[in-house]
Amino acid sequence: MNTRKDTMGTALVALTLVAMMVSLYMVFLYAPREATMGDVQRIFYFHVPSAWVAFFAFFLVFVFSLVYLARSNKRWDTLAAACAEIGVLFCTLVLITGPIWAKPVWGVWWTWDARLTLTLVLWLIYVAYLMLRHYMTDPERRATFAAVLGVIGFLDVPLVYFSIRWWRTQHPQPVMAGGEGSGLEAPMLATLLVCIATFTLLFFTLLRHRLRLQSLRDEVDTLQDRLEQAG
Amino acid sequence: MSDESSLLLTRNLTKTFGRFTALRSLSLEVPHGESLTIVGRNGAGKTTFLKIVSSIIRSYTGEVLISGKNLKTADEDTRRTIGFVSHESLLYKDLTVRDNLGFYARMYGVADRDRRIGEIIRRVDLEAKTDVLVRALSRGTKQRLSLARAFIHSPSILLLDEPFTGLDERASEILDSLLGEFKASGGTLVMVTHDIERGWRLADRVVVFEKGKIVHQTSPRGSSFDAFRNEYRRILYD
Amino acid sequence: MWRAITTILWKDLKIELQTKEAFGASFVFSLMVLVIFNFTLDLTTEEALKMGAGFLWIAFAFGGVLALNRSFALERDENCVQGLQLMPVDRGGIYLGKCLANVIFMLITEIILLPLFAVFFNVDITGRPLYLFAVLFLGSVGFSSVGTLFSAIAVHTRMREVILPILLLPITIPILIAAVEATAYAFGADTDPSFWFRLLLVYDVIFVTVSFLTFGYILQE
Numbered sequence: 001m002n003t004r005k006d007t008m009g010t011a012l013v014a015l016t017l018v019a020m021m022v023s024l025y026m027v028f029l030y031a032p033r034e035a036t037m038g039d040v041q042r043i044f045y046f047h048v049p050s051a052w053v054a055f056f057a058f059f060l061v062f063v064f065s066l067v068y069l070a071r072s073n074k075r076w077d078t079l080a081a082a083c084a085e086i087g088v089l090f091c092t093l094v095l096i097t098g099p100i101w102a103k104p105v106w107g108v109w110w111t112w113d114a115r116l117t118l119t120l121v122l123w124l125i126y127v128a129y130l131m132l133r134h135y136m137t138d139p140e141r142r143a144t145f146a147a148v149l150g151v152i153g154f155l156d157v158p159l160v161y162f163s164i165r166w167w168r169t170q171h172p173q174p175v176m177a178g179g180e181g182s183g184l185e186a187p188m189l190a191t192l193l194v195c196i197a198t199f200t201l202l203f204f205t206l207l208r209h210r211l212r213l214q215s216l217r218d219e220v221d222t223l224q225d226r227l228e229q230a231g
Numbered sequence: 232m233s234d235e236s237s238l239l240l241t242r243n244l245t246k247t248f249g250r251f252t253a254l255r256s257l258s259l260e261v262p263h264g265e266s267l268t269i270v271g272r273n274g275a276g277k278t279t280f281l282k283i284v285s286s287i288i289r290s291y292t293g294e295v296l297i298s299g300k301n302l303k304t305a306d307e308d309t310r311r312t313i314g315f316v317s318h319e320s321l322l323y324k325d326l327t328v329r330d331n332l333g334f335y336a337r338m339y340g341v342a343d344r345d346r347r348i349g350e351i352i353r354r355v356d357l358e359a360k361t362d363v364l365v366r367a368l369s370r371g372t373k374q375r376l377s378l379a380r381a382f383i384h385s386p387s388i389l390l391l392d393e394p395f396t397g398l399d400e401r402a403s404e405i406l407d408s409l410l411g412e413f414k415a416s417g418g419t420l421v422m423v424t425h426d427i428e429r430g431w432r433l434a435d436r437v438v439v440f441e442k443g444k445i446v447h448q449t450s451p452r453g454s455s456f457d458a459f460r461n462e463y464r465r466i467l468y469d
Numbered sequence: 470m471w472r473a474i475t476t477i478l479w480k481d482l483k484i485e486l487q488t489k490e491a492f493g494a495s496f497v498f499s500l501m502v503l504v505i506f507n508f509t510l511d512l513t514t515e516e517a518l519k520m521g522a523g524f525l526w527i528a529f530a531f532g533g534v535l536a537l538n539r540s541f542a543l544e545r546d547e548n549c550v551q552g553l554q555l556m557p558v559d560r561g562g563i564y565l566g567k568c569l570a571n572v573i574f575m576l577i578t579e580i581i582l583l584p585l586f587a588v589f590f591n592v593d594i595t596g597r598p599l600y601l602f603a604v605l606f607l608g609s610v611g612f613s614s615v616g617t618l619f620s621a622i623a624v625h626t627r628m629r630e631v632i633l634p635i636l637l638l639p640i641t642i643p644i645l646i647a648a649v650e651a652t653a654y655a656f657g658a659d660t661d662p663s664f665w666f667r668l669l670l671v672y673d674v675i676f677v678t679v680s681f682l683t684f685g686y687i688l689q690e
């Protein structure tokens with residue numbers, strides 16, 4: 001039974017909590033009020049780091065999928081699956097925080113701008129990845145097929161991005177003032193970077209816990225098998 | 232164990248499906264020209280073994296050597312020598328008898344294709360149906376075509392997975408005769424079957440699989456069928 | 470390898486000639502999509518010219534999914550997939566043969582649908598015919614490249630063919646965008662298509678290659 005104390009995990013959680021508190025302080029108290037958009041702009045500090053984590057997670061899915069195809073070790077498949085789940089989670093956050101920010105600032109819920117649209121497409125691709133995993137029962141086949149999907153999905157990302165961006169220049173939407181990267185003063189930049197670091201820590205915490213959950217599940221399965229064979 | 236004289240050699244073959252281990256470090260040597268029958272319960276690993284040797288399953292640990300060459304890196308010429316008789320027909324319903332055989336003949340690089348197709352169609356007594364769609368064939372005729380498919384590229388190693396299951400009398404006869412011819416010409420045979428009597432009759436050696444390992448091995452030359460059957464029952468129901 | 474490609478192509482074409490399933494389903498469905506667009510969107514001719522390329526490719530994509538599904542569904546019968554797994558050929562060759570067959574089926578549907586589209590929506594499609602053929606070809610190759618691979622994946626899942634569009638459509642967004650823009654140009658629009666044609670080419674090269682390399686993983690047990 002795996003009851004030994006998970007010091008690394010606990011340390012990670014503690015570190016993440018501290019980082020979160022620092023971030024919250026910086027987001028709400030330290031960072032200055034944005035001139036044109038007001039306090040609503042603070043969502044930006046959650047929106048952008050979420051996008052970064054989602055992208056990072058999907059990149060990891062790509063890497064782990066490649067390694068799985070090369071090595072066929074179940075561990076890489078578990079990692080890929082966990083990263084995909086967390087990636088979709090943060091992707092969803094981006095898609096939720098986006099409109100919440102957009103409505104008061106620009107008056108519309110959704111703009112088909114390149115970044116947001118890319119996020120939506122990514123969400124679709126990796127939800128499809130999770131669905132594929134869900135609808136396959138043979139664990140080895142599932143791992144192989146998911147790995148192939150993980151590689152193809154990520155290779156598609158740059159193509160999706162460029163096609164959407166160029167499409168936008170051909171079909172211009174009304175110009176939205178105050179884009180995300182415009183006019184970042186030093187304290188805002190600092191807050192943003194701290195938030196990105198925090199979210200990254202959060203990612204690793206979630207990843208670790210997801211992996212532990214999986215290994216516990218695997219243990220239960222093994223015990224179940226032994227029970228069936230003995231009885 | 233000399234690699235050159237054995238046509239098929241597996242070393243420490245292990246295959247797991249998730250939590251289930253189908254084969255445990257299985258080592259088996261089949262010399263050139265031997266007819267081997269594999270028996271055992273469902274789930275003992277017999278079909279998995281066959282699927283690995285026929286390269287249907289390509290991820291496993293351990294080695295499989297065909298005529299001394301590693302199956303994973305073997306070239307087309309070596310892999311072409313393997314034939315597989317399945318209880319599924321592997322036929323395309325919307326192609327004719329001739330086209331089905333043509334497809335397989337082409338993929339296996341059979342020389343003098345048209346002549347060979349004609350030859351095998353005659354051998355399984357399907358001449359009258361040469362240009363009939365498989366969809367329109369009766370079950371028995373389909374079975375005979377399936378046999379033709381397996382033998383069309385003149386394999387030197389034949390793997391059979393429950394080949395007699397569900398065959399009608401005519402098809403059974405033809406399979407028996409094809410196997411007889413095959414053995415007489417020095418072919419190597421590995422057959423998985425539940426029909427232990429038939430398996431015994433056709434074999435030079437019989438091997439029992441249980442839980443992914445070989446637990447018993449005997450030869451019809453050296454012992455009687457009854458002795459084997461008792462031993463087999465003992466293994467299964469112990 | 471070449472032998473594998475041509476043999477698979479020959480087989481799939483012969484089966485299709487016999488059953489006409491892929492063409493029938495995809496043509497009828499694509500046509501239906503166009504008809505439904507007409508009813509739901511009551512367009513002026515001017516609007517139709519601008520949006521026509523979009524309708525066309527939506528119709529092609531949905532029809533294409535049906536044809537792709539069939540590509541491996543026909544291998545599922547009698548476990549013919551196992552027959553393919555047994556063959557001593559490079560599995561990439563099997564992929565290319567099937568992909569080529571799918572491209573041909575898509576092209577046939579598209580070529581027949583185009584004049585119908587011109588008639589229904591009163592659109593002049595003769596602007597730049599050479600470019601039009603180029604788009605149809607490159608677009609179909611791109612769509613079929615990933616589509617053939619995913620069709621093989623879909624056939625082995627619990628949801629079977631239903632999961633193919635879910636997997637395929639997001640991934641083919643770049644090629645659909647590019648195809649629509651390039652088709653609009655081919656109809657005579659006054660835009661610069663060079664980026665789109667380049668994107669089509671790049672997409673095709675990348676995904677045919679990757680699918681070719683990974684197909685072996687899908688075709689094994």
